[in-house]
Amino acid sequence: MTVRWDLLLIPSFLFTFILLSVSQTLFLEGSFYKDLGLGRTGDTLDLVNYVRVFTDGFYLTTLWITVKVSALATICTLVFSFPVAYVIARMRSSWGMILLSGIVVSTFITIVIKVFGIIIIFSADGWLNQFLMSTGITTEPYSIIGTQEGVVIGLMYFTLGFGVLTLYSVVQTIPTSLEEAAEIHGASRPRMFRRVILPLAMPGLVAGGLMVFNMCMGAFTSAALLGGGKVFTLPVLIQRTIMMEVKYSMAGTLAAVLLVAVILINVLSIILIRRMHFARGVLA
Amino acid sequence: MVRHGIARTLTVLSALTASIALSPMAMADGKFDGVTLRIATWGGSNKAAIEQSIVPKFEALGGKIEFVTGSPQANFAKLIAARGRAPFDVMEILDAQLPDFAQTDYLAKIDLSKVPNTKYLESWSYNEMGMASWLTQETICYNTEKYAELGLPAPTTYRDLVTPELKGRISIPDITSGGGLANFAAISIAAGGDLKNVKPGIDLIQDMNVLKFWSRGGETVTQFQTGDIYAAVVHAGWCVRAKNAGSPVQTVHPVIKDDIVGVQKYGRLGIMKSSKNYDAALWYVNEFVGIDNQFTLATQTGVFPTNKEVVAKLGSDPVLKQMLELDPAKLGKQLRIDYSQVNISDWVDQWTRAIVTN
CATH class of the missing domain: 3.40.190.10 (Periplasmic binding protein-like II)
Incomplete structure (x- = not known):
């Protein structure tokens, strides 16, 4: 008798499917009805919410800001996390594992605590501002609250640990023998990085970058706490629309726009990268 | 003798138990x-x-x-x-x-x-x-030491927060926070508007150069402590808590219009x-x-x-006496908003479009 082990997958598949799809479907469906406030919707299918989102400069600007801060945070995360991941991956002593464990542990810390840590560091009486002013670099305290730069820093902080962990596994797949061969043939470290490490790490960098970008697009806490009620990303606007204004249909519409935007950006990025790869292959 | 003692103790205990059992x-x-x-x-x-x-x-x-x-x-x-x-x-x-x-x-x-x-x-x-x-008595809570350092007189109304010395040192409630609507109404009226016309209030807030629009009053307590803000529009209770946390703060009940001084929600x-x-x-x-x-x-x-x-x-409470308005005559003149006259959705929309710096 053949045991159908694959049948065991059905309950977990169904559970995951229901959990992920039902709640989202309710909101997506609601987005196609006119919002009447207080959780009430119209009776007939209507695109009025979508028309409003795509014809109102405020919503379009918010979408643009969301994409912009997420993209900047992604670039910063990759730039800062790659060297860390590379160094840890190439460490031969037990320090590598210790550092890696430290990064894993840091990802367990709730984002609220992390963001408040940033707020305290950048506070007017905080050590950073005191240092900047005492050395004459700045004449008055620099605050990140209520600025787009602050939101980018918050998002970067949120994804940095994840970035290091992802890129660590990417660097580990690059054989050190290739680096040694390049070195033997006289390649300098920058050249070796540009011609050997970066091309080999590129697929992982793109995949990791997209994951970080997707996390930033949906991030609420960093954007809400550091945006200070002055910088709105779509998740902040969705929370405000649903929790404070109790406009479910409009919130559903904004969530749908966010989802579609994320999917489109991911698909377009993959197409672009593939074309670049193909072009490079043809040229080579 | 011993038996007598035990009996007396038991009697007292029984009486105590009975009295407790029969208490209201x-x-x-x-x-x-x-x-x-x-x-x-x-x-x-x-x-x-x-x-x-x-x-x-x-x-x-x-x-x-x-x-x-x-x-x-x-x-x-x-x-x-x-x-x-x-x-x-x-x-x-x-x-x-x-x-x-x-x-x-x-x-x-x-x-x-x-x-x-x-x-x-x-x-x-x-x-x-x-x-x-x-x-709640919605007030302007300000850091008395910082004001003295800057040579600023104590504020009397919201317009006093529009000064270069306070650039980026003010926190006011976001419109969706608990005190948001009451204070927005008060600022609008103080700026010459009314419940149907809040544009003067929005203009005044834009002139203030606000650091943060708080969503939880507790944020202002932290910001006073970290030195990020010198003044906040916040209810007196948060100013009390900031003072208890060690910040040298004091409340002012802002002049709104004519003899209306102070705001309540x-x-x-x-x-x-x-x-x-x-x-x-x-x-x-x-x-x-x-x-x-x-x-x-x-x-x-x-x-x-x-x-x-x-x-x-x-x-009898020294801090509350200092922070809250307790005079019944003055309390009666504080502004209380009639929200049946307010189009809240329109206020939130106007606020969001004007205040958000996106």
């Missing part, structure tokens, strides 16, 4: 056996005050109180999502939410005959749909229609507006009591 509290013991009353309210010091003054009394009657913590806006969203089948029995409601509640059928009528503590309340502050549970307790613990909820509402809880709440959180007897007692 014990007589009422068991009134709410097995009842779990769920209260939707804020966490923090507000919850702590209730835990101190009401929870032990309810537990002595056999019941248990659980808290569903969150802002009234968040709890209202839960109520809407549950289509009125509330995951709580009693809810704190903001005055600004009353028009929304009027459009729904979520509140049970309060049997006022079972709330004897209404005798301590002003007649405007309660009816069958809700019981005013606290008031109030909260109400409503019993949910879906509650299966109506009697216990009534008991809670009565206790909440009673002298004991109102005094504890005022002294621990800095909110203003709705209970008239407690108002008279607050003068």
